[in-house]
Amino acid sequence: MPLNETLDALRAKMTSQAAAAFEEVMQRLDSRLLADNALKTGDVMPGFELPNAEGKLVSSVELLRRGVLIVTFYRGSWCPYCMVTLQALDAMLTPVLERKASLVALSPETGGRAQFVKSKYGLHYELLADVDNAVAAQFGVLVRLPPRYRRLLLSRGIEAETLHGGAGWFVPVPSTFVVAPNGIVVHAEIHVDFTRRTELETLPQALRALWQNE
């Protein structure tokens, strides 16, 4: 089933409280402004060095040395849409990635949550802790969750301070960037609507296009 159909099925199960909070996100976050702020095709990706799920430091320099890099931002282990997407990415990309490419998924969660997500869903790629959203801010995909949405999360015991080690309720907008080995962004997708994601077929296509040009 295409990823967005699975996500639609999840969205159909939203409670009325969650639906109202979702509407607030859609009103508050301006997709045009976000697209303006974020890295675009042709931009140079800012370098990074972040801890992975196994407690090792992973640097973008090393990843790009291996080949094409796909960087995807997810909101956190509490987001069911993100969890479905991470699993779908694993199924779709693991066979493709063996050929000179890497995929990394970043979220601001600390305290071993990357390890928890990786082992719970048996993911084969790197999950990195974007501590204090340092990389999301440089990619221009950082937003603050609006008040109703924050209240919804709090009512479910989801609290920014515990998850991120900071109280700001800043999270990345779900987004995916394909970066050529020279560090140039060749494909960028940003989803203000967190119930929609990059349709996965576009990623192997982008990779194949890059490999053909090598």
Added chain:
Amino acid sequence: MDLPQIGYFIVLSRVLNFTHAARECRVTQPAFSRSIKRLEWELGGDLLLRERSLTQLTEFGRSMLPLLEQVKAAADLARDEARHLQSRDSAPLRLGLSPWLAFPLIGAILSEVIASIRSMEFTIAVEAETVMRERMLRGELDVFVGLQADTLPERFNQWHLFSTGASVFLPQNHRLACEESIISTNLAEATLLGASEPEALPERILSQIARRVGRRPSTPHRAGNWETSLQLVRTGLGLGLGLSCWPTPAELVARALSEPVVEYDVVVETLAGRPQSRAATAFVKLARASAWTYAPDVP
């Protein structure tokens, strides 16, 4: 939101004048004002009170400022770090570790920093926690890992790593070794090990026990750190009071102190606004991202 926007707001919060702030940021005033308006929209509230001759931060602006400063500082640090990813410049890490935290706790993180940053120059200090916080303020240490203090100087950044309970460390053949856990009244007649510093961890645990049993148990012997404390238990000088996350030597057993229930927060601290080396930044990031074996409730 983007980094220039955040930077504009931080400058404006300092100079409190749109014209001067725009000049300092080298943008036209209309572009500057638009950017601030956009940030207000994205954050969901007015950051500034605009009056004819006076610009002031609103309460919302005051609450957002430290959070945005943190994002900006983290991004600046990451950018700086990225520039040095391939450099061989020396990267000092001057770490302070509480004498009541076992070194093996941070061993894996330290190994990873050493493996990733070949040019790291490591110094470790193990002294009383109050002394080390003073040394942080004097710029002699970059990072401190210790127990959360009741009050912390304003300039400190502090992040919670994990919480841990207290345990009693005793010889395997001690009569209390057969208990699953230990309560204060079990310890009323025992000889316990105190600490040479009045604010140190064993003394904090002792005062909790004393409150329950109505008097302080006998503590003729005192140790200055966790390792010495366990050595004294081995030599039969008394029962040790420590953290459940300490490694237990083969000839001793650890029994959780189940009443009173005490919990200690282990934190990592840096000094706000102080530039950090790549090694110090990496250490803090790894510590904060870590699952910590002793954190049972993740996530």
